[in-house]
Amino acid sequence: MARPFPYTYISCPCAETPTPDPSAKRTSRDLSSKKNAGQSAASESGEEGDEQAFDPRSPRANFSLYPPEQLLFCEDCHQIKCPRCITEEIVCWYCPNCLFETPSSMVRSEGNRCARNCFTCPVCTAPLAVTTLENTTESHAHQGPWILACGYCMWTTLDIGLKFDKPTNIRIQLSKIYENANGRKASKTVSGLKSSLSTLSSMSEQLPGPDEEGDDGSRNPKEQSQLDHNARFAALKTFYRNQIAETSASPTDPLGSDFGAIFSSPSALNRIMSIYTSSTLGGPYGAAAKKQKSKLPVMREALTASEGLKIPPPDAERFIIERVTSPDCGWDGLASMDQRAFQSPDARFVDDLRPLPVLLRTKRSKRCKSCKHILVKPEFKPQSTRFRIRLIALSYIPLSTLRPLVPSPYPGQLPSSTTSPSISAPSLDALEPSKPIQFLLTLKNHLFDPVNVTLATPSLTPGRVTSKITILCPQFELGANSDVWDEALQNATATADRSSRSGSGFEKVAEAGKVWDKGRNWTTVVLEVVPGTLPGSSPRPTLQLGGKKVHDARETSDKWENTSPLREDEDVIEIPIFVRLEWDSENQMIEQPMGKGQKPETIKRELAYWMVLGAGRIKSEDASL
Amino acid sequence: MPPKATKGEYIETDTGNKISRRSLIHGPQHIILGGKTVIQADAVIRGDLFRLAHSTSSSSSSLGGGGGGKEQSGSAAAAKTASPSPSVAITLGRYSYVSKQVILRPPSRLHRGVHSFYPLKIGDHVFIGERAVVEAASVGNHVHIGKDVVVGSMAILKDFAYVLDGAVVPPGMVVPSWCVVGGAPARIVGELGEGYGVEGADGGLARDRYRMVGR
Ligand SMILES: [Zn+2]
Ligand SMILES: [Zn+2]
Ligand SMILES: [Zn+2]
Ligand SMILES: [Zn+2]
Numbered sequence: 001m002a003r004p005f006p007y008t009y010i011s012c013p014c015a016e017t018p019t020p021d022p023s024a025k026r027t028s029r030d031l032s033s034k035k036n037a038g039q040s041a042a043s044e045s046g047e048e049g050d051e052q053a054f055d056p057r058s059p060r061a062n063f064s065l066y067p068p069e070q071l072l073f074c075e076d077c078h079q080i081k082c083p084r085c086i087t088e089e090i091v092c093w094y095c096p097n098c099l100f101e102t103p104s105s106m107v108r109s110e111g112n113r114c115a116r117n118c119f120t121c122p123v124c125t126a127p128l129a130v131t132t133l134e135n136t137t138e139s140h141a142h143q144g145p146w147i148l149a150c151g152y153c154m155w156t157t158l159d160i161g162l163k164f165d166k167p168t169n170i171r172i173q174l175s176k177i178y179e180n181a182n183g184r185k186a187s188k189t190v191s192g193l194k195s196s197l198s199t200l201s202s203m204s205e206q207l208p209g210p211d212e213e214g215d216d217g218s219r220n221p222k223e224q225s226q227l228d229h230n231a232r233f234a235a236l237k238t239f240y241r242n243q244i245a246e247t248s249a250s251p252t253d254p255l256g257s258d259f260g261a262i263f264s265s266p267s268a269l270n271r272i273m274s275i276y277t278s279s280t281l282g283g284p285y286g287a288a289a290k291k292q293k294s295k296l297p298v299m300r301e302a303l304t305a306s307e308g309l310k311i312p313p314p315d316a317e318r319f320i321i322e323r324v325t326s327p328d329c330g331w332d333g334l335a336s337m338d339q340r341a342f343q344s345p346d347a348r349f350v351d352d353l354r355p356l357p358v359l360l361r362t363k364r365s366k367r368c369k370s371c372k373h374i375l376v377k378p379e380f381k382p383q384s385t386r387f388r389i390r391l392i393a394l395s396y397i398p399l400s401t402l403r404p405l406v407p408s409p410y411p412g413q414l415p416s417s418t419t420s421p422s423i424s425a426p427s428l429d430a431l432e433p434s435k436p437i438q439f440l441l442t443l444k445n446h447l448f449d450p451v452n453v454t455l456a457t458p459s460l461t462p463g464r465v466t467s468k469i470t471i472l473c474p475q476f477e478l479g480a481n482s483d484v485w486d487e488a489l490q491n492a493t494a495t496a497d498r499s500s501r502s503g504s505g506f507e508k509v510a511e512a513g514k515v516w517d518k519g520r521n522w523t524t525v526v527l528e529v530v531p532g533t534l535p536g537s538s539p540r541p542t543l544q545l546g547g548k549k550v551h552d553a554r555e556t557s558d559k560w561e562n563t564s565p566l567r568e569d570e571d572v573i574e575i576p577i578f579v580r581l582e583w584d585s586e587n588q589m590i591e592q593p594m595g596k597g598q599k600p601e602t603i604k605r606e607l608a609y610w611m612v613l614g615a616g617r618i619k620s621e622d623a624s625l
Numbered sequence: 626m627p628p629k630a631t632k633g634e635y636i637e638t639d640t641g642n643k644i645s646r647r648s649l650i651h652g653p654q655h656i657i658l659g660g661k662t663v664i665q666a667d668a669v670i671r672g673d674l675f676r677l678a679h680s681t682s683s684s685s686s687s688l689g690g691g692g693g694g695k696e697q698s699g700s701a702a703a704a705k706t707a708s709p710s711p712s713v714a715i716t717l718g719r720y721s722y723v724s725k726q727v728i729l730r731p732p733s734r735l736h737r738g739v740h741s742f743y744p745l746k747i748g749d750h751v752f753i754g755e756r757a758v759v760e761a762a763s764v765g766n767h768v769h770i771g772k773d774v775v776v777g778s779m780a781i782l783k784d785f786a787y788v789l790d791g792a793v794v795p796p797g798m799v800v801p802s803w804c805v806v807g808g809a810p811a812r813i814v815g816e817l818g819e820g821y822g823v824e825g826a827d828g829g830l831a832r833d834r835y836r837m838v839g840r
Binding site: 067069071094097098150376382383392393399444 | 777778783784785793795796797798799800801802803804810812813817818819820821822823825826827828
């Protein structure tokens with residue numbers, strides 16, 4: 001999701017562990033962070049912060065920056081946890097369309113899809129609705145036949161000639177329709193072949209003779225091509241299961257039980273070993289084994305359509321090509337790659353597309369990857385939005401909001417006046433280069449202890465377009481959070497308070513070293529930004545491209561100079577800020593709200609991380625050129 | 626006060642609703658606002674499309690007969706949706722925000738040859754972006770609907786659903802909680818973080834948004 005300005009991202013500290021540091025240094029740090037994960041890692045990342053500033057433009061940054069609401073917090077590790085630092089466990093499977101749960105025992109057999117009436121359109125992916133074919137009046141007691149219809153692209157199952165007798169259990173009806181279609185078409189040949197199945201499977205010598213093949217070949221392949229993909233898979237599966245059963249040495253061989261087991265089971269290895277040993281060893285055992293082996297049929301491949309073999313007719317390709325080129329097919333008659341990705345491999349045309357049962361989704365609980373502590377546990381029911389456990393970063397780290405100082409506090413969202421694009425509201429999507437703009441950065445504390453905050457930022461934003469950043473008051477305190485009820489009671493007064501402040505604050509001038517505004521558990525400081533000038537606006541025409549290119553090839557670092565045109569989002573001002581929090585918390589439990597009594601024991605806590613503020617986009621002068 | 630909108634752009638009701646004078650509200654007697662609801666300029670809210678027994682296909686004129694509609698719909702055999710008072714066309718919850726040029730339109734369905742409207746229920750803390758057209762059957766709490774979105778007839782957006790800008794939610798689609806949908810037709814493209822909707826963070830800004838209106 002591209003976010004509107006201003007936005008906040010927080011860098012998960014996990015991204016710092018594999019930084020390309022001198023290797024010796026890194027290993028030592030890895031060790032130490034393993035020993036006492038939390039605090040030391042935090043403090044070390046702090047040290048590192050002094051060394052090198054976080055670069056939001058570096059390719060790695062993409063993998064560590066997250067919107068704050070996506071981050072979790074592990075109390076044991078005392079660290080922020082991003083989606084990369086956690087493991088997930090499925091709590092339940094549910095259909096996103098009917099929101100019914102599918103028991104985990106059923107999930108596999110249903111192919112991870114809803115077994116009810118939920119289908120998506122094979123043409124456009126929109127959900128299909130069950131509707132009557134005839135929109136009959138109430139007098140008619142009997143409704144239907146029923147169809148599945150897409151309300152988005154107007155595709156219906158009538159397009160592929162499908163109707164349903166009942167409006168319920170569509171998936172069962174569908175599979176029956178498919179089966180019948182196969183059955184009817186293949187019955188003549190399959191039933192004939194089925195009788196010879198037992199004999200066929202016994203020995204491989206019964207390969208269909210040349211005349212027999214010719215006899216079938218004219219008729220059979222066409223029928224086979226009609227065989228449903230799933231039915232063929234099932235036939236193949238049973239065929240190979242039978243093959244395993246028949247070719248395995250003893251009827252009690254566990255291999256015959258499941259098809260998958262043969263390849264993974266250690267008993268398969270035993271069987272192979274027994275073959276070797278029996279043949280090499282003499283004696284009665286060996287002889288007996290040999291005798292038995294000679295009797296056993298050799299495993300073979302599927303030979304007939306009933307076994308799942310499919311021989312494409314020799315003219316199949318030509319047939320498809322002819323159809324593709326025919327005027328009544330055209331571009332619209334062909335299934336797109338996206339459509340075919342979820343269909344049977346044979347589906348080439350729009351008429352081959354079948355409605356798709358809706359894929360299930362999951363609710364998942366989340367654990368810390370390093371200490372296995374549970375961080376998120378949602379309520380079991382699919383429709384519930386509650387959590388049994390939810391340790392989100394926002395209840396530990398302060399919530400930061402940024403807004404431009406002078407005009408309306410919500411610029412992108414609601415310039416509530418429609419007619420006047422007033423001068424007062426500078427669009428954050430077009431900041432004037434070199435023209436200083438002041439922002440209010442508010443941090444709101446969610447801990448029940450007061451927190452000391454230290455902010456640090458490079459004076460110039462990294463990258464080619466350097467904007468000047470000054471935090472007028474980089475050190476301040478956040479008051480403790482209090483109970484929800486207190487907050488609710490104070491809310492009305494607080495807002496009134498705030499409004500009066502901002503009213504008077506309009507004439508207020510930001511001063512260095514002074515906090516702009518302060519509330520019970522929040523503090524606002526001023527951040528001054530001088531947007532940089534974009535490259536290429538003036539110097540570009542003067543450059544000789546050819547000569548410069550050679551230069552670039554020699555020195556890659558030079559590429560970052562003024563030569564290349566503006567890259568994507570290079571005109572966005574992203575301010576890296578190193579946030580360091582220090583507070584005294586009660587022993588062990590940080591988050592117990594019962595900490596109102598006297599504090600018997602306190603621990604110094606510390607947390608540090610990089611935060612990136614997206615302040616706005618620098619106005620391009622090229623636009624006028 | 627910062628130089629702001631023309632004074633008195635909004636009508637503030639007893640329950641704190643802020644309604645732009647330039648919004649177009651049809652059939653207000655069929656609309657329920659939960660309080661502290663914001664309706665911006667040029668938003669169109671079609672309270673006049675409430676349920677009648679017989680074809681209401683051409684009833685764009687706001688018919689004041691709420692009682693009459695009740696009687697007639699009582700005679701209709703297919704009173705499937707259990708709405709206590711059928712004359713309510715649109716419900717908007719607390720702190721919900723309707724941006725400029727939004728169109729809210731009760732969903733409709735052709736049932737047994739009769740075209741009838743169903744109520745549009747929108748929950749609390751819902752944000753509806755500019756120029757969006759919403760014809761859903763229900764929109765849960767804390768739902769975000771981006772700008773230029775079209776939510777098709779009878780769609781259901783569960784609590785904490787998130788519709789990306791420009792998406793077209795097809796008719797009848799269900800968007801589960803915490804799911805992000807986008808594209809045309811919309812499909813599930815992601816999930817929201819667990820912190821979404823926390824007061825003051827993304828998804829939890831409804832109160833702030835309300836406060837800023839008309840100041
Ligand atoms: Zn991480
Ligand atoms: Zn379903
Ligand atoms: Zn479709
Ligand atoms: Zn942990």
